[in-house]
Amino acid sequence: MSASPRIAVVLKGYPRLSETFIAQELLALERRGLALEIWSLRRPTDAARHPMHAAIRARPVYLPEYLYQEPLRVLRGLAAALRRPRLPALLGQFARDLARDPSASRLRRLGQALVLARELPDTVTHLHVHFLHTPGSVARYAGLLTGRGWSFSAHAKDIWTTPDWELREKLAAAAWGVTCTRDGLARLDALGPGRTALAYHGLDLSRFPAPPPPRPPRDGRDPGAPLRLLCVGRLVAKKGHDDLLDALAALPPDLHWRLDLIGGGELRAELEARAGASGLAGRVTFRGALAQPAVVAAMREADLFVLPTKPAPGGDRDGLPNVLMEAASQELPILATAFAGTPEFLVDGAHGVLVPPGESAALATALTRLAAEPALRRRLAAAARACLVRDFSEAAGIDLIAGRLAASAGLPMPERERTACAS
Template sequence: MPQRPHSQTPEKPRPASRAGDPNRYQDMKFAYVMSRFPKISETFVLYEILALMEKGIRVEVFPLIRERQPVAHEGVKQVMPHVHYLPMFSAAILLAHIYFLFRKPLTYLGLLLEMMIGSIRSPKYFTKSVALFPKIVRFAYEMKQLGIGHIHAHFATHPAFAGYVIHKLTGIPYSFTAHGSDIHKHLHRYGLARKVAAADFVRTISDYNKAFIVEHCGGRFEEKIEMIHCGIDKQVFASPPHHPRETHPFTIICVASYEKVKGHAYLIEACRKLKAQGVDFRCHLVGDGPLREAVGQEIRDAGLGDNFIIHGPLKREQVAELLQQSDVKVLPSFQTETGEREGIPVALMEAMAVELPVVSSLVSGIPELVEQDAAGILVAQQDAEGLFQALLRLQRDPELRRRMGKAGREKVFREFDLKENAAELLELLVLSASRSGSH
């Protein structure tokens, strides 16, 4: 596993801006490929697309699976006219396969063989690849007809595989963003080097991820791997935050999908210890996921039913309101036995933007965001006692909470600006499209 010092990441020089050139992005079309859209837990993709659209870029969105969620963030309506959904199979899909089979028979058949060999070690991954391959080929045909200049995939799993296939069939350059478990989970590493090799560039959201890819795929790819953080929209968080610092009870918030990797079990145990210590507290859990019912049962079994408020997925505005009412943000993520782990959670950035101190884990890229004892407290993975001690320390020291909160806001405003980071990504997309002459 790659190691890096847990210290503040030095700022990278930004590319020279040519935002004043009104013709710079004229007629440029980019495609974004992702597993699902809109997905409540992947708002960072939505806001990145919106930031590119603000620059005048035409972005077409190609989700591999249609997402139907009851809650959608503001901004989704603006993107929806550019979203291309497909059924699992149709006459149009069949025609696309016939088209490429006759136009590029060796490439088409070679991709089929690669798909089968590359994912056969995991029946689940193989089944999903086979199920998605028909519509990926249709996406290739549609992108060719639209005159797409560059394809960017979010996540190194099936979206990057889709970008790879479309690139091979059409010659359109592609890139992908590697986040967290999409490269670290053991079964997702199969074929990673092949996807990296074919990509025009690879964007990682942390130095930790860049080191991991170089270690796993080879140093020859280091030059094409660009570290560009995700970020928050500073305009959304421009108003000075206000927290009820002297009110009771002590209020904790955890915004995270209900999945094993998020570590809810350790937060529950830490809160059980808080209650045993006589601390009057409330803990808001916000999110959705497969373990939602199980987490609720754990809370009841621990005798904490009166201390926890379990929310489903909420809109950004509702989350912001809860953050303003809270004293500390907690995210006890850890590395699972299959290698699954975080990237740099945007939920932590948003909490820091409203001057909440954070308590999280010393895992993956989190220390690049949260400097120890500056913007928050980092504890060892799976350490309920460490979480308890960190929460108790913050509960007893309002001035420490205030100081850490201010430091966190300064950090995210300085280094995790969504629009600045999206502009840096845009420079790479434009350069790739320009080199290939495909825009």
């Protein structure tokens, strides 16, 4: 009897602490009975792992991150490609892409695609890729060479930094795609109308504890009980940590607070220097990248969650950060910016407080107000969690993706997972 069809999921890097939404999706798809393989363009750089990564059955296969590191593997991929009838079509597409993007990265994606095409088992009948930029190129080239269909999940950076011509052609070539915000969907629909569906990541509430008991009504007036602020996000420009530090430096001197900043990234040294120059070093703790249990524990101890995302130089921007939903799961009040997908989850004044992106003065004003009003924080946090439970569980998005993947791979339609959400 022949083996059941499998789905290859192509990722830029795996596992990654910052991509809990991908791990959550992989685990949910496996629980719906889909057989997955994970193919990653890069090896992990995070020392820690989320518990979800251990629960995912599929073990990652790593493509050559740089072609010179595994020349024999690349040559075997090339030799196999020379025997495939679809090679001329691939080379034609690659030549057109290279003319518009004459980069080493483009050559590397071709080499990775050749390896992927050779090493994919015959049981793999469909490819699905997370992120439309470089991973999308690898999946597209491998699919074109082998005759397999491919689909995509687009998220944030890939939508906003990939050139229009490339997005337009990938949207036309893919069997189907999803994205996680209406903001991103609008851009993709403008380039390829009707090719992409909206599928919020949502949150699997069964993985999270019930909210903690009501938090103490700290308001920052007592130096012995400072307001506990928390920010979780990679230390990159689009997260707006520089605006947060500037806002904290502008707070009234008699407002007592502490900030825990969780996340690793390229801007850590710069942000630590900024905090020191602003006289904040003693009140800001850089905790680095942490696994999800430690993040949730920090959320349960905090009084206010702050995430001031904004557009980065070059156009990179967030989608709908899952960490906002994680904060809401713990009834942690949220102060964020009215940017990207955040307003699709939080309504200003109803579920949290939203300020314009890039405006540290507005952020400071909102921080001062929320510090002084513990009752307002409690009301907003309770409303955000109610919205999360009602409208942003993971089930609807996973049902859509699982159904489409099953149809594309030639598998029976999966049943919905029957798990109860924490209440």
